[in-house]
Amino acid sequence: MEDTxxxxxxxxxxxxxxxxxxxxxxxxxxxxxxxxxxxxIATAITYFQxxxxxxxxxxxxxxxxxxxxxxxxxxxxxxxRKLKDTVAVSYRLKHPDKPSxxxxxxxxxxxxxxxxxxxxxxxxxxLFNMRVEHPYxxxxxxxKAMTGPRELAQTAWNLINDSLRTTVALRFPPKSxxxxxxxxxxxxxxxxxxxxxxLDLVDVDIMEEVGNDILDxxxxxxxxxxxxxxxxxxxxxxAPAPSKAPAAPSKAPAAPxxxxPSKAPAAPxxxxxxxxxxxxxxxxxxxxxxxxxxxxxxxAPPPPPxxxxxxxxxxxxx
Numbered sequence: 355m356e357d358t359x360x361x362x363x364x365x366x367x368x369x370x371x372x373x374x375x376x377x378x379x380x381x382x383x384x385x386x387x388x389x390x391x392x393x394x395i396a397t398a399i400t401y402f403q404x405x406x407x408x409x410x411x412x413x414x415x416x417x418x419x420x421x422x423x424x425x426x427x428x429x430x431x432x433x434x435r436k437l438k439d440t441v442a443v444s445y446r447l448k449h450p451d452k453p454s455x456x457x458x459x460x461x462x463x464x465x466x467x468x469x470x471x472x473x474x475x476x477x478x479x480x481l482f483n484m485r486v487e488h489p490y491x492x493x494x495x496x497x498k499a500m501t502g503p504r505e506l507a508q509t510a511w512n513l514i515n516d517s518l519r520t521t522v523a524l525r526f527p528p529k530s531x532x533x534x535x536x537x538x539x540x541x542x543x544x545x546x547x548x549x550x551x552x553l554d555l556v557d558v559d560i561m562e563e564v565g566n567d568i569l570d571x572x573x574x575x576x577x578x579x580x581x582x583x584x585x586x587x588x589x590x591x592x593a594p595a596p597s598k599a600p601a602a603p604s605k606a607p608a609a610p611x612x613x614x615p616s617k618a619p620a621a622p623x624x625x626x627x628x629x630x631x632x633x634x635x636x637x638x639x640x641x642x643x644x645x646x647x648x649x650x651x652x653x654a655p656p657p658p659p660x661x662x663x664x665x666x667x668x669x670x671x672x
Contacts, residue, residue, distance in 0.1 A: 358406065359407075359409055363410050365410075370406075375520075380420050381399050384421065384443060384444055384447055390433055393488060394424075396490075397431055401426060401486075402419060418468060425437065425440045425469060426476055426477065429484075430485075437469065441455070441465045441466055442454065489535065491528075493514060493536065496532060496533060497510070500551055506539055509539035511535075514532065516568060519571060520568065530561075533555050534560065534561045537549070538569075
């Protein structure tokens with residue numbers, strides 16, 4: 355960003371950064387109003403970033419260039435929009451306080467011609483190469499391979515959308531941007547991931563550089579929702595990874611100590627109670643043999659001598 359045509363022509367770096375970010379936001383809003391897919395909008399923003407790497411902001415109307423890039427991206431991504439709709443919606447977005455353009459008026463036709471003329475200039479600037487590779491597919495594949503949650507994918511997706519307002523798409527391959535967005539999303543959403551899987555795909559220095567560019571964007575915007583909180587972590591984006599690893603073991607050892615004491619005291623009481631119950635049962639057994647009146651049974655023989663009763667019974671039988 356320090357050697358662009360606009361900077362060489364005397365524009366301050368901060369000024370060009372402001373113009374790029376503001377116009378990228380304009381393209382995003384225009385694409386949403388035209389109900390164009392995010393993939394098409396991302397292609398249009400990439401065209402815009404490339405265009406002003408070859409041309410100066412002092413020479414062209416940036417809003418007109420942005421509209422032409424979106425009109426061209428619609429054709430490239432097979433989601434075209436009519437020229438009259440693109441011109442009409444872009445005019446209302448740029449001039450919300452003015453009345454809408456009158457269809458088929460001279461002013462409307464002139465604006466049609468200007469947009470088509472800028473579209474040709476955009477084609478020349480991108481060397482007629484309308485193919486653009488985006489990080490979205492790499493993002494989805496990587497999150498699936500990591501079995502990451504949907505929240506992680508959604509947060510990383512939003513980070514990639516915001517990164518379009520920077521020049522990372524011109525400086526890094528799509529896969530590096532996707533992996534860096536996943537890493538940054540895991541820190542912002544506090545979702546634990548296996549960092550080693552990401553480091554196998556992208557160098558840590560690239561991850562930090564891409565992450566810092568995105569965090570710088572949030573710091574610049576000063577967004578209370580998602581920009582101000584993560585900024586303090588920007589100087590050390592890779593540091594939080596090891597801190598989370600030791601935290602897990604600290605919780606693991608804490609759990610075992612309470613478990614053993616609770617089970618240990620409960621076990622001993624039942625064991626002593628069992629032995630006293632056994633001894634009383636054994637003395638009860640000897641009492642039983644004393645009770646049997648076996649000796650009384652042998653005394654029964656004395657009655658047999660008066661067996662006369664039996665003889666008396668015999669005569670009854672007779």
